[in-house]
């Protein structure tokens with residue numbers, strides 16, 4: 001490309017800056033994709049720190065103190081921006097100069113990455129990809145600023161309108177504007193009168209086309225932004241996953257007793273007593289699972305307390321730890337639905353943490369907030385009444401799965417999840433129900449959400465075909481923190497018969513049940529179930545929808561015996 005002095009300096013600098021942004025965005029994305037540890041900008045920064053004379057380093061640390069990292073990164077980005085702008089200026093003089101500048105820059109980046117301790121070959125991939133993308137962007141943007149998109153016979157630079165509006169006539173490089181380009185309006189006047197077609201068909205310099213360049217830079221910025229954000233998301237995901245896998249769970253001071261024999265009837269098709277983590281239902285409002293690094297996680301407890309505190313993950317681990325089997329269920333579980341599961345949770349007492357902070361008189365609500373801003377309102381008296389309300393970080397012997405709230409969530413037996421089980425919890429405000437409202441409350445759900453006693457038939461499945469003869473009917477029932485006392489089943493609205501109950505270690509878990517003496521006769525049958533909890537309450541057939549505070553009714557299945 002020939003020298004062209006008609007591209008103003010600002011535009012040349014802009015071309016360079018946008019190309020630089022594309023380099024950063026694409027290298028972030030690629031770093032996330034190939035799980036490279038070194039993001040080139042940081043590697044260059046670290047190399048710069050290593051090369052800085054000690055005296056200057058000391059000066060910087062003294063002067064900027066805690067902020068020295070931020071100052072350093074800001075400085076690196078400023079230097080990068082100046083270099084990028086210079087590359088743009090070179091590129092509009094001659095694209096080869098610009099490309100060479102980027103290549104030189106890439107070599108510095110690769111060297112910086114490779115000289116980092118523990119660097120692997122894969123770590124250069126983001127730098128190389130970023131520089132390649134920047135070269136492409138630079139080339140395209142210079143072309144947009146100066147030349148027709150795909151050669152002289154296509155769009156002329158004076159025509160800011162859509163390409164569809166342009167008609168090339170004949171083979172002699174003649175073209176004329178179609179109606180569509182008129183849409184550009186008088187704005188095109190600023191480019192001056194069209195030069196004769198003959199001149200545009202040649203290889204001569206094209207006048208600067210501001211509009212085409214700006215559209216191109218918007219595209220470049222969009223690519224850089226989307227790639228950068230996606231890359232950041234991918235790498236924080238990888239980092240949090242690594243932190244989770246590397247986490248050693250401490251032994252609790254108060255371990256839960258080993259599960260008694262007989263908690264699990266071991267019937268195929270019946271929900272196991274302990275729900276494996278990968279089968280545990282998931283309900284939350286998060287479109288993308290929040291990635292919270294335990295090393296930077298903190299939990300703030302404030303509001304109506306005597307001593308507001310902020311706990312780190314290490315602080316939490318130093319507290320007395322306990323383990324508890326707790327069945328969690330969702331208020332939006334339909335009768336017979338799947339949103340219920342049982343796990344062994346490991347954590348520290350939420351009541352203990354609150355007592356240390358000193359809950360003030362008059363407070364009746366904990367407004368907890370997750371890393372992604374979801375909020376939950378939990379009654380203070382319930383949390384303080386001695387039940388195993390936990391700030392949990394372990395689930396069935398592993399660190400909490402990320403989608404179940406890693407690194408820390410609340411679990412409170414006896415309350416539906418939406419009023420108790422905040423995942424990725426980072427903030428607890430001690431407050432009052434008449435002053436604060438949690439996420440679901442204004443959306444038609446009750447502020448209070450005690451779990452309703454429920455039972456579910458797992459076997460046989462609704463609509464199943466079963467062979468005549470002895471048929472096992474089995475399921476689970478739950479009444480957290482009250483306990484399930486009895487389960488009854490009836491067939492075709494006949495006599496209720498008592499189910500045999502599995503052992504339940506505490507009142508906070510569900511309980512398996514089985515009826516194994518049903519002699520199924522050919523034909524269609526309906527099977528109904530109802531549970532009675534330890535307060536003496538028996539489920540009624542009254543149907544209630546899930547909103548505002550949980551479904552009621554008897555789970556009923558129909559089967560064909562043939």
Ligand SMILES: Nc1nc2c(c(=O)[nH]1)N[C@H]1C(S)=C(S)[C@@H](COP(=O)(O)O)O[C@H]1N2
Pocket residue numbers: 280281282283284285286328329330331370371374403404405416417418421422423424
């Ligand atoms: N941060 C956050 N925590 C949340 C929710 C949410 O939307 N966001 N949903 C709650 C609801 S409604 C339920 S039922 C439980 C479900 O927990 P699980 O997904 O681990 O089963 O999480 C609770 N905790």
Ligand SMILES: [Mo]
Pocket residue numbers: 283329330331332416417418
């Ligand atoms: Mo829920």
